[in-house]
Amino acid sequence: MAYTISRPKLNFAEKVYLPAIITGLGITIRHFINIVTGKTKVTMQYPEEKWDKKLPPYYRGAPTLVKDEYGRERCVACQLCEFICPPRAITIHAGEIPEKDRWRKVEKFPKEFEIDMIRCIYCGLCEEVCPEQAIFLRKDYAITGLTRQEMVHNKEKLYELGGVMTGLVYKWNDKK
Amino acid sequence: MIITIVVSLAKAIGLIFLIILPMVSYTVYAERRVSAMIQDRIGPNRVGIPLTLFGFPKDIPFYGLVQPIADAVKLLLKEDFTPAHVNKLYYWLAPACAMAPSMMALAVIPFGSQLWGEPMVVANVDVGVLWVFAVSSLGVYGIVLAGWSSNSKYPFLGGIRSSSQMISYELSLALSVIPIFMVCGTLNLPDIVKYQIDHGWLISPIWIKGISLFPPGINFQEIWRSIDILKIILWIPLFISFIVFVISMFAETNRLPFDLPEAETELVGGYHTEYSSMKFALFFLGEYAAMIAGAAVIVTLFFGAWHVPFLPTTLHNPYTVWGVLLGLIHITAFFVKVALLLFFFIWVRWTLPRFRYDQLMRLGWYFFIEIALVNVFIVAIILPFVPK
Amino acid sequence: MSPILFWIFVAVMLFFGGMVVLNRSPVGSALSLVVSFLALAALYVSLDAYFIGVIQILVYAGAVMVLFLFIIMLLDLRAESRRRVNFPAVCGGFVVIILFIKVLSEVCYSFEGGNAKFPPISQGPQGDVWHVGMILFQQYNVPLQVVGTLILVASIGVVILSKRVLK
Numbered sequence: 113m114a115y116t117i118s119r120p121k122l123n124f125a126e127k128v129y130l131p132a133i134i135t136g137l138g139i140t141i142r143h144f145i146n147i148v149t150g151k152t153k154v155t156m157q158y159p160e161e162k163w164d165k166k167l168p169p170y171y172r173g174a175p176t177l178v179k180d181e182y183g184r185e186r187c188v189a190c191q192l193c194e195f196i197c198p199p200r201a202i203t204i205h206a207g208e209i210p211e212k213d214r215w216r217k218v219e220k221f222p223k224e225f226e227i228d229m230i231r232c233i234y235c236g237l238c239e240e241v242c243p244e245q246a247i248f249l250r251k252d253y254a255i256t257g258l259t260r261q262e263m264v265h266n267k268e269k270l271y272e273l274g275g276v277m278t279g280l281v282y283k284w285n286d287k288k
Numbered sequence: 289m290i291i292t293i294v295v296s297l298a299k300a301i302g303l304i305f306l307i308i309l310p311m312v313s314y315t316v317y318a319e320r321r322v323s324a325m326i327q328d329r330i331g332p333n334r335v336g337i338p339l340t341l342f343g344f345p346k347d348i349p350f351y352g353l354v355q356p357i358a359d360a361v362k363l364l365l366k367e368d369f370t371p372a373h374v375n376k377l378y379y380w381l382a383p384a385c386a387m388a389p390s391m392m393a394l395a396v397i398p399f400g401s402q403l404w405g406e407p408m409v410v411a412n413v414d415v416g417v418l419w420v421f422a423v424s425s426l427g428v429y430g431i432v433l434a435g436w437s438s439n440s441k442y443p444f445l446g447g448i449r450s451s452s453q454m455i456s457y458e459l460s461l462a463l464s465v466i467p468i469f470m471v472c473g474t475l476n477l478p479d480i481v482k483y484q485i486d487h488g489w490l491i492s493p494i495w496i497k498g499i500s501l502f503p504p505g506i507n508f509q510e511i512w513r514s515i516d517i518l519k520i521i522l523w524i525p526l527f528i529s530f531i532v533f534v535i536s537m538f539a540e541t542n543r544l545p546f547d548l549p550e551a552e553t554e555l556v557g558g559y560h561t562e563y564s565s566m567k568f569a570l571f572f573l574g575e576y577a578a579m580i581a582g583a584a585v586i587v588t589l590f591f592g593a594w595h596v597p598f599l600p601t602t603l604h605n606p607y608t609v610w611g612v613l614l615g616l617i618h619i620t621a622f623f624v625k626v627a628l629l630l631f632f633f634i635w636v637r638w639t640l641p642r643f644r645y646d647q648l649m650r651l652g653w654y655f656f657i658e659i660a661l662v663n664v665f666i667v668a669i670i671l672p673f674v675p676k
Numbered sequence: 677m678s679p680i681l682f683w684i685f686v687a688v689m690l691f692f693g694g695m696v697v698l699n700r701s702p703v704g705s706a707l708s709l710v711v712s713f714l715a716l717a718a719l720y721v722s723l724d725a726y727f728i729g730v731i732q733i734l735v736y737a738g739a740v741m742v743l744f745l746f747i748i749m750l751l752d753l754r755a756e757s758r759r760r761v762n763f764p765a766v767c768g769g770f771v772v773i774i775l776f777i778k779v780l781s782e783v784c785y786s787f788e789g790g791n792a793k794f795p796p797i798s799q800g801p802q803g804d805v806w807h808v809g810m811i812l813f814q815q816y817n818v819p820l821q822v823v824g825t826l827i828l829v830a831s832i833g834v835v836i837l838s839k840r841v842l843k
Binding site for chain 2 (some may be wrong): 703705710726727729730731733734737738739742743745749750804805806811
Binding site (some may be wrong): 133136137140141143146147148152154155157185235 | 322325326327328578632635636638639640
């Protein structure tokens with residue numbers, strides 16, 4: 113059923129618009145004055161102020177690989193992260209750990225580990241799925257590069273960004 | 289003869305290239321900055337002196353004041369693209385037609401008292417204000433041509449809207465200044481300014497004469513004599529005509545709330561949708577130059593042009609340092625007033641929403657023309673009682 | 677004003693006057709007419725008739741021609757640009773023009789006042805606007821009022837006629 117919307121009855125001041133216009137001008141000039149006198153809070157001025165210090169501990173930045181304090185690379189090239197990665201940003205080429213090595217029982221290590229940072233969506237699933245506590249999302253958010261090649265983080269770069277993480281579970285250590 | 293031509297040329301070139309064009313680009317900057325501040329943002333505050341280009345570690349941001357130069361460079365270097373479906377001749381002609389009239393309108397504006405004895409107005413003609421109206425009414429051709437020659441529907445709609453809008457509001461614009469001519473008894477803009485110096489700015493109801501700073505002194509008798517009830521009564525219709533004139537000027541320069549020819553939400557870019565690069569920039573500059581010309585006319589008619597209250601208007605010897613300084617102060621005063629009005633233009637733009645088209649036409653034809661006409665009669669009734 | 681400027685403006689005016697007729701696109705014709713009006717206004721100004729010159733621009737170039745252009749653009753006349761040149765008609769037109777110029781010159785030279793030089797316009801302290809006003813409102817006051825009333829009646833008539841529903 114069609115029905116008519118009742119229009120409000122305007123009095124003279126509302127009909128000539130001018131009082132309303134002046135009120136509106138008052139509102140805008142108040143905003144203007146507030147920002148000139150610095151009362152209004154504005155967004156962070158990015159390159160000068162960065163929010164590195166204010167980042168929460170759960171912040172998900174660039175994914176990185178870590179080594180533990182014994183200098184062992186944590187990744188065992190199980191490729192779970194490669195499978196779970198929604199945009200398929202991770203490529204792992206696994207290699208075998210040689211016979212004589214101390215960590216022979218781990219069997220596999222990543223010969224090559226690449227994360228394409230153009231594809232990465234910073235979802236954190238790789239960190240979540242990792243059974244070895246090897247991949248962590250760190251707080252780097254300004255990942256830039258001039259070429260596509262530069263944006264693919266290889267193993268060295270990932271370890272360089274990740275560094276050494278202590279206090280992890282050492283499930284491959286010798287039994288005490 | 290040659291000297292007159294050289295002096296006129298110097299005045300015209302000085303006015304346009306030293307004052308108006310920089311003012312246009314900084315009005316664009318002010319528009320962006322003020323709009324940002326009204327919306328609780330900061331606006332362009334980055335572009336400064338690019339010292340990093342020369343190997344220094346840091347740029348000087350300079351409140352973004354170099355932004356207009358960056359904009360100009362950007363617009364000059366962009367590809368100048370001419371679509372295949374346009375009517376080439378008129379398509380090329382339109383930007384110039386949009387830019388030139390607003391510059392020409394400035395020719396009759398008295399933007400200063402005098403420098404070295406030379407009056408600061410490019411052309412002191414008797415038809416002053418009519419010249420402004422005549423030339424600014426030609427400004428519509430640029431827009432109409434742009435809309436028509438683009439051979440595309442949005443520019444065409446923009447052109448149609450603009451021409452009907454400008455024709456409608458020219459009437460109330462012209463009618464609303466008739467009271468001023470009746471009060472001042474002249475069309476010549478420098479004479480109108482002289483009237484305002486003697487009798488007070490037309491915008492102010494009372495005018496206190498007898499106070500001067502150089503030499504300092506107060507003449508109470510003259511103050512008492514300068515307050516006149518009839519003048520205050522006369523001020524009412526003049527103020528009405530000020531309001532009508534300013535609002536019509538908003539419509540005439542296509543500013544919000546009357547910016548229907550280029551309403552982005554309805555017409556993409558309006559009449560300059562098909563334009564790019566410097567041709568687009570000319571439309572942009574023309575629009576802001578028209579705004580400055582409009583503000584200059586308002587300042588001349590209602591705010592006493594270059595007059596600064598309580599300062600002497602002339603010195604005995606204009607060739608001394610003080611004479612030149614006074615002339616410079618007057619020029620500065622004029623452009624400060626223009627800048628304040630431009631701020632008002634910008635302020636209104638970022639406050640009010642756009643009118644609907646039928647509302648715009650209704651407002652022009654049903655209200656402003658009638659108000660302006662009745663105003664003329666009111667002034668005619670009051671004027672015989674006001675002592676000269 | 678120097679004679680050079682006079683001839684320049686005359687040339688511009690005549691050239692664009694011709695273009696009004698010769699131009700095949702209606703918009704082009706209308707714009708040529710605008711330029712012709714502007715040159716004519718310049719000629720008025722050269723005669724120290726600033727007021728007439730400015731009114732010429734304001735009324736004809738600024739208002740009337742804008743309306744013309746407006747309507748031409750809305751009508752979108754394409755037929756005119758497709759029409760072929762009618763050769764006999766063009767020849768006939770030229771014959772008429774030549775005959776007209778002949779008659780005009782005959783009349784001008786046979787007429788005594790046609791050769792007379794006008795006295796220079798007296799330049800008082802008042803501008804020409806003042807003179808026009810004085811003449812209009814003193815000498816021709818009654819005709820002016822009559823014309824004004826006529827125009828008022830005409831405009832009211834237009835308003836009434838353009839209303840769709842008459843009650």
